[in-house]
Amino acid sequence: MSNHTPHPSSYRDPSGFIFEKDGSLYRQVNKVFKDDFDLFIASGCYENLVKKGWLIPHDRVIENFTGDKEWYTTLQPETIPFISYPYEWSFDVLKDAALLTLGILRTSLESGMILKDASPYNIQWYKGKLIFIDSLSFEKYDETEPWIAYRQFCEHFLSPLLLSYYAKSSLQELLLAYSDGIPLQIASSLLPWKTRFSMHIYLHIHLHAKYSAKDPGPTTQKTVFSKKKLLNLVTSLELLIKKLNPGENKTTWSGYYDEAAGRGDYLAHKQLIISQWLDKVKPSTVADHGANKGEFSKLAAAKNIPVIACDFDAVCINGLYREIKRSGEKNILPLIMDITRPSPAIGVNNKERASFMERTNTDMAFALALIHHLVIGKNIPFDKIAVFFQTVCRYLIIEFVPKEDEKVAYMLNQKKDIYPHYTEQYFETVFSNYFSIEAKEKISGSGRTIYLLKKNER
Amino acid sequence: MLEHLLYIDPGSGSYLVQVIAAAVLGIAFFFRNIRNYIRSFFTRTPKKPNDNPPA
Numbered sequence: 001m002s003n004h005t006p007h008p009s010s011y012r013d014p015s016g017f018i019f020e021k022d023g024s025l026y027r028q029v030n031k032v033f034k035d036d037f038d039l040f041i042a043s044g045c046y047e048n049l050v051k052k053g054w055l056i057p058h059d060r061v062i063e064n065f066t067g068d069k070e071w072y073t074t075l076q077p078e079t080i081p082f083i084s085y086p087y088e089w090s091f092d093v094l095k096d097a098a099l100l101t102l103g104i105l106r107t108s109l110e111s112g113m114i115l116k117d118a119s120p121y122n123i124q125w126y127k128g129k130l131i132f133i134d135s136l137s138f139e140k141y142d143e144t145e146p147w148i149a150y151r152q153f154c155e156h157f158l159s160p161l162l163l164s165y166y167a168k169s170s171l172q173e174l175l176l177a178y179s180d181g182i183p184l185q186i187a188s189s190l191l192p193w194k195t196r197f198s199m200h201i202y203l204h205i206h207l208h209a210k211y212s213a214k215d216p217g218p219t220t221q222k223t224v225f226s227k228k229k230l231l232n233l234v235t236s237l238e239l240l241i242k243k244l245n246p247g248e249n250k251t252t253w254s255g256y257y258d259e260a261a262g263r264g265d266y267l268a269h270k271q272l273i274i275s276q277w278l279d280k281v282k283p284s285t286v287a288d289h290g291a292n293k294g295e296f297s298k299l300a301a302a303k304n305i306p307v308i309a310c311d312f313d314a315v316c317i318n319g320l321y322r323e324i325k326r327s328g329e330k331n332i333l334p335l336i337m338d339i340t341r342p343s344p345a346i347g348v349n350n351k352e353r354a355s356f357m358e359r360t361n362t363d364m365a366f367a368l369a370l371i372h373h374l375v376i377g378k379n380i381p382f383d384k385i386a387v388f389f390q391t392v393c394r395y396l397i398i399e400f401v402p403k404e405d406e407k408v409a410y411m412l413n414q415k416k417d418i419y420p421h422y423t424e425q426y427f428e429t430v431f432s433n434y435f436s437i438e439a440k441e442k443i444s445g446s447g448r449t450i451y452l453l454k455k456n457e458r
Numbered sequence: 459m460l461e462h463l464l465y466i467d468p469g470s471g472s473y474l475v476q477v478i479a480a481a482v483l484g485i486a487f488f489f490r491n492i493r494n495y496i497r498s499f500f501t502r503t504p505k506k507p508n509d510n511p512p513a
Contacts, residue, residue, distance in 0.1 A: 145470075151472035203483070207475055208475045227479065229476075229477075229483075229484065232480055232483040233483065368502040
């Protein structure tokens, strides 16, 4: 009778869990959480948060799909089309997720509720912005109690933001290693000494690390807290996080389009071809691999197609996120993703957070001006690249950059040419094992060829 | 009955540090408010804190 599958990441909280049934996701609320959940709705907290667009709306389904004795009610939240994880987000995304969490905490306090969980995994990308997805993270507020999720917030948000800010480098990969947040002691020891002179950083990281490392002993005194004190804490965190504004650093790739724009009508012709193919195939979703600043992602987004823009260059992706925020673009999700080592599956039984390839199955993928970096830059054979794309998409628009191209010639100047098979003909032969060539065109202003490929149905 | 609270380990250290941090911040914000008040007295457009998270 209970033909449901509990979601592998939803096991921590006894208040309820996520499960799948007949292709839809539901959230069960357990009896143990009945009072808090009822108050969450009755206090207007849910309504306030949904109205602000900060919490995913849900429908209530009065049916016990799981047959569980603990069942109180079932919720059907709106569906998030693509799940992404903090280790794929750029600095500004994590920063905005932190500020959203604090904003939600403030709003919940106004309704006599408190946020009991401050995990970035509870935040997802939905309709062009960040949204909180766990409607069971709210409980009745007891003014005498401090914030239960304070340490979690500091380890999940503050530690990586501060480390990245002071290292002047993108460190989102640390979140892959420390998926439960970067421990305070580690953050404290890695941060520069001068941060001890910042009151906010000293309190939330250094002092916090010192106290959390101590054994509290058998007797713990009852601490007395107040709402005003909690709000001071939130204000302090907000002031600190808002000040973290890394400049837009230049990287090898950040000036790519400025440079490419100088190559005659190369860009314009490429855009025209892609635009025509998009109109022909009409994909429902696109993933732009090696998106750089998202020039071609925007082309698809303008046709109202949801796009995942992936690039391993964190500066480009952060720049794209800033641009999306400014312009209000709703169709692009910018992610830091290195195609040569996509996010692995992690967590309990390696099932808690799915790998990038398990999550990605777009109608179409772009691989524009990418293949020479993979084959010549990283020594990856055509066959392995073809396998990647046939796993993650149905249609592929891929650009072949020949050896005669100035960029490839430049790369080969610096290393031995061990790539006798890097030819257009061999590229076609290998990719034809997985895809059929629907169309191909020479891009003017370059010796490059662009292909529209369709995955072979097996 | 409070089992559902225990799935996050807040650590007593985190509770204690919140008490200390809140006390320090209480004093700091008290002086900050006085400073802001004096500042707004001399400037026509006082800087309003923007508490809204990004939407």
